[in-house]
Ligand code: PHE
């Protein structure tokens with residue numbers, strides 16, 4: 378048996394945890410979620426979710442990893458035997474699925490870094506993305522052929538991931554984060570500073586920060602805050618348990634969790650400012666309202682931002698390169714963390730070396746990821762992401778806190794463990810949040826999500842009911858959505874039934 382890996386320094390661990398947390402979600406998800414859910418007033422539910430669920434669960438997961446010193450399944454096994462182990466596998470398979478398409482988005486960002494140099498997208502940025510780059514097919518649910526223009530950068534993403542993961546925890550993951558994260562911060566600060574000094578930036582910032590307090594009475598806003606915090610902090614994905622299992626015995630837990638949580642939020646706020654300043658600039662250029670250009674996700678990063686870059690008053694190329702490079706760096710450090718969950722899990726379960734686990738686990742993820750580099754790739758990515766996120770996060774988070782707090786009754790033990798090593802002592806608030814507040818909000822959230830999807834009550838932008846998510850046909854939702862969401866649970870049971878080697 379190899380000796381268990383360890384982080385070299387405290388800063389190395391924090392940078393790796395922040396590297397996992399800070400990802401595409403901060404840049405392309407947070408600004409829009411905040412804007413849509415009350416603007417400036419969103420900070421109230423956001424902070425509430427951060428302090429009652431985000432940081433408490435981060436502390437919980439750091440404590441678990443540090444105490445049981447194992448991958449997520451091994452830590453859960455040590456916590457509660459086979460009855461608990463499957464939860465760790467479930468989280469790992471959710472991470473596995475995410476890694477297969479997260480890599481693809483990084484590949485697009487790489488392409489766009491290069492396209493930025495001379496704004497290769499021309500005037501029709503949407504047509505360029507869907508037609509020229511992704512070569513999107515007409516029928517959602519059909520793969521079509523491989524798109525070499527996406528497949529090649531995707532290969533490069535996996536090569537980088539392989540190099541970092543093969544090099545190990547200290548010499549690979551820690552070193553990569555020590556280089557990537559400070560670089561990311563500098564690059565992104567440049568992007569934001571340039572954005573807020575553009576004409577019309579103020580317009581965007583006003584739209585972003587304007588508080589709409591009446592929205593706070595809408596439960597949807599609170600659910601959005603909780604959902605975002607889970608995704609953004611990479612909790613309930615097995616990631617933070619895995620990373621903290623590499624902490625040396627004498628390591629702070631509570632303070633590290635606060636630092637990670639606040640660093641992620643600071644980055645998010647910065648992204649909100651930068652993105653909306655840039656949107657304000659574009660709205661002013663085109664003489665339209667900010668609400669007409671605001672969007673999230675693929676559309677924001679790969680359709681709207683290219684437009685902004687094209688309209689830039691000088692040094693367009695540089696701004697574009699820095700923006701897409703931020704996406705690449707933020708994405709890579711998150712991808713590494715997702716992959717590490719199953720590298721650790723496979724290697725411990727089957728008693729194989731770390732390198733074998735990288736070769737098999739990450740190799741398999743890489744192969745599967747090429748499905749998303751086909752003509753139908755974007756549709757697959759869209760549905761898989763929707764289902765895996767919606768049901769993965771809320772459900773695993775909910776079951777994790779209920780299992781640990783109520784079923785195995787481990788919170789007092791964990792509190793003692795964390796207090797013994799940490800600068801900050803946990804008070805009663807920590808157990809109250811995990812026992813009551815989080816399960817109640819997550820339970821409500823889960824119920825709403827199930828109802829929405831089972832009754833097919835999704836609406837389009839104008840509020841008309843369109844049935845399934847995005848109006849996709851039933852068969853596609855079934856095999857790409859429900860089967861995947863159920864598949865990761867079934868795989869979880871199968872793997873936990875196998876013997877530890
Ligand atoms: N936390 C990352 C982000 O904000 C997303 C992520 C989720 C990364 C799950 C890994 C696993 O983008």
Ligand code: NA
Nearest residue numbers: 398399400609
């Ligand atoms: Na994040």
